[in-house]
Amino acid sequence: METLEGLSEALETAGDIRSIVRTMKSLSAVSIHQYEQAEAALADFEHTIELGLTALLHDRRAHGRPLPETAPGKGGEALIVIGSDRGLCGRYNETITRFGADRLGDQAVFLAVIGARAAARLEAEGHTPDQSFALPGSVAGLTSTVQAVILEIDRWIRTEGVARVRLVHNRRQGRVNADPHERRLLPIPKITLARLADADWPGPGLPFFRMPPEQLLSWLVRQRLFVILYRALAEALASEHATRLAAMQRAERNIEERQDDLTAAYRRKRQESITRELLDVVAGFEAVSTPDETHEDHHDDLPKP
Structure with missing residues (x-):
């Protein structure tokens, strides 16, 4: 399974290879x-x-x-x-x-x-x-x-x-x-x-x-x-x-296509990561706030002096 770190390294490597190809051209x-x-x-x-x-x-x-x-x-x-x-x-x-x-x-x-x-x-x-x-x-x-x-x-x-x-x-x-x-x-x-x-x-x-x-x-x-x-x-x-x-011109076109694919995959993975983090925050907030509401409900049921 691809990770953000792996995609980031792949993008960096593709950029380095593209620089070499441009120099050879x-x-x-x-x-x-x-x-x-x-x-x-x-x-x-x-x-x-x-x-x-x-x-x-x-x-x-x-x-x-x-x-x-x-x-x-x-x-x-x-x-x-x-x-x-x-x-x-x-x-x-x-x-x-x-x-x-x-x-x-x-x-x-x-x-x-x-x-x-x-x-x-x-x-x-x-x-x-x-x-x-x-x-x-x-x-x-x-x-x-x-x-x-x-x-x-x-x-x-x-x-x-x-x-x-x-x-x-x-x-x-x-x-x-x-x-x-x-x-x-x-x-x-x-x-x-x-x-x-x-x-x-x-x-x-x-x-x-x-x-x-x-x-x-x-x-x-x-x-x-x-x-x-x-x-x-x-x-x-x-x-x-x-x-x-x-040959280098063909390689450069292939690298550009690969970079586009990696960039799109990186953005999707990043969006998934952000969405997952937001869901974790919401779930944590709900988990923290729910006991307080239950305690307040029990407090209302107590007999008044």
Whole structure:
């Protein structure tokens, strides 16, 4: 049976939880904006890398050379999955791990996971990650995380003969906060190279370069890899916080409804308590006053002297 004290404590607890939810909503809203800005900031750099590839491919064509191979491995495959380190973000990790597991199938694929919760889910499904990375806690940590992943890709290529690397992550798409998306990191698709080779140069003449073409190609491919990973990681983190924001909004509505129910129950219980106390006072008054009236009645019956 609910008591006034119990209802009062429940109301206080609900208020505390609501304050926490509001704080998490504010943090997620701010984080979404920061990661979206970080992702957009690299758009110009990505365009610069594509211009460099365009100049290099034009030079190769002028010398009668075919489109280059951008992954020197022997044929191995690798998959990188970006998930989450933290909870309270709905089905964010479930969505991306299921999407990634479908692309793994029964193949022998090297697997790297960014995000402890996604790694745990994949391992529970029988896909043990070969390498795991923690998600950065802020925009400032994006660069170091991306560099660590690139070093792992380099190791795969050198020691494991990996020639194809794919990336899966969630991103915001319209009203959907966690829409799974796949990108090929290596090799650069032939259709992309052909598009860049056929692109018109925006200036009056092609630039020249002194660096050996193969060395320049390697550097441009690495920079393109950095940009794609950086933007994908920023998109994934913005998606995570958007999913968490939506979850917190639903939680806040549920808490408000719970608070309304508790407040109504508290008022009813308080009114019952007040009514019971008044009845006790009335009953006590009647119990005290009744003997006096009886005594007065007996006194009137006594014979007069």
